Amino acid sequence: MIRFINAELCIGCGTCVENCPLDTLRMNDEGKAYIAYGDDCHSCYLCELACPVGAIFVHPFKKPFPSPFSHLKEGGEDNA
Amino acid sequence: MLNTPERITTDILVIGGGSSGLWTAKGAKEADPNADVLIVDKSFRDWGGLMHLSGGDLEVCRGGDSAEDWVKDFTYYWDGLCQQDVMETIWQQSHEIFEEYQRLGCTYLKDDEGSYRSVPQRSLDHVRLFPVAVKGTGGPNARAAMIREMERLGVRRLGRIEITELIKKNDRIVGAVGFNYVTGQPLIFQAKAVVIAAGIASWKPSYNQNTACGEGPCLAFRAGAVLRNFEFLHIWNVPRDFEWEGQTVLMPLGAKFVNREGEVFMNRYSPILGPNTDPHYITRGMALETLAGRGPITLDLSAIEEKDHPIVRPKAGRHLLHYDKLIDEGIDFFRDKFEWITQVQLSNGAVETGENGETAVKGLYCAGRCRSLDPGVYMGGFALMTTAITGRMSGRAAAEFIAGAEAVDLDTKAAASMLEATFAPLGKEGVTPAEVLTDLQKIITPYDVSILKTAGALHRAQQQLQQLREEKLSHLAAADPHYLLKLEEVKAIADVTDFYLTAALFREDSRAGHFRADFPHRYDDWLCWVNLYNEGGRAVPKKKFVPTADYKFPVERFYCDNFTF
Incomplete structure (x- = not known):
């Protein structure tokens, strides 16, 4: 998941915004890129690879997904 | 109040700009250079779909193998659910695509003697993939090569557009409506033919597959197309x-x-x-x-x-x-x-088509993963190769169709009212798409719903889905156009969840990617596809038997028989 965009390093070129498949990033009123919809990131790194000044950091871990066995832990229900 | 919709006219509208959409456009323009072809993609223009993120390896029938050898492998691997004529055509064309990618600058791994390296797949006799020369460059290189082709062929492309409905007139598809989710601009597309190349559905697993959410098959279904293979999940x-x-x-x-x-x-x-x-x-x-x-x-x-x-x-x-x-x-x-x-990860369900991607609806074609070929068991390099071939097939077929088809003016008023309905939740307060997505993930994920399936668990999931529809889906709201996109996505994921549960419950049999713990064997009377028909908006499952009498090769070996489950 995307962790941060360093506003001091960001030169406002908009390349990361253009290269995000999920529209996670937008430009703010100061002309800098920011994380507008962070929940939508799927850690593809296209923004980080495209950034010409190394201002972006994407963490390699993904967003947790429900476990196939969590319903057993929660309610002890088992229809198998 | 809805902004005035922008109207865009083209000959062939291609929904989705991944591997299948790009090859659709290439096939169409090579067949008819004068045709206007427009690709609209949900993501940024020219991103190339999931091909961009893929390894780029390709399954290729080459060397001493014949397409017939591969069809025999697939008939066995897919436990009989193999359209042999279609798959033979596909594997006959695979070497051509391999050569074309190399002509466009893509490279594949060779050994010291200059022979291509390959990796056999799933212990099958013939099927194998050919890895790219430098691991990590394959997807981006294939994407860049195809975008250069789009430039050369003069294919128009637009990005950041969600298509929400197809427009029909006199039982023929004549366009689509949608919107740009960055600007919020509503859009009306008039086209002589539409090709859906928008992939299949994901439950957004964060496996670099969070883009396609099943909008493609859902659009086709609402227009009257038949769905297939929805009982199979891509579970990884x-x-x-x-x-x-x-x-x-x-x-x-x-x-x-x-x-x-x-x-x-x-x-x-x-x-x-x-x-x-x-x-x-x-x-x-x-x-x-x-x-x-x-x-x-x-x-x-x-x-x-x-x-x-x-x-x-x-x-x-x-x-x-x-x-x-x-x-x-x-x-x-x-x-x-x-x-x-x-x-x-994904639903494996998609649209049933004829050999060249034509659907049950005139003027509507499906390509790539939006066109159903396989029953849920996978092989490396399969998607990248078959999306290219089925894309090219659909592009050529659509070009041929428009050559003999009159332009039909679409009803702008009807299109505008479709858009009014799409935009109704915008700016309202209500349930967020993110909340519904989490609920849908929880419904589909339990092991007895998705892996070792039982009737009891599938019924339980259906009840949960019904409750979700009543309590949350009907109260969805979008704070801005971005969230309007997310709203459309979760609506499609909910419909795909419904299709999955319906088909998985219907198939009382285990084969290929589908396993019912309460019906753990394959049964001869289930040597059929489960097709879903749109009857009054409901997905009604029916058996469509495999035409073994017309098959070139007998169905006598079953991959699922190798397991003790």
């Missing part, structure tokens, strides 16, 4: 904490999943095939091991030989960046043990 074994691209080459080269005791548990479930098989069978083993208290599951890579490192170790691009970042987190993918889990 994945590292618990991160994604890893390229697993399909690991198992044939010696990787083995092991349980807590270090036992290669697939030897128990398939003494014949052992650990080198499809993830859909391995996930069943993983679920059984976990339920028996023998988890966690890890992956043993120690048997992979050094000569095979170029095939498995990332050397460039986002794959190498990812590997290096994991190292920074203290995880060496090739050295360390870490937990692997089963995870629902």
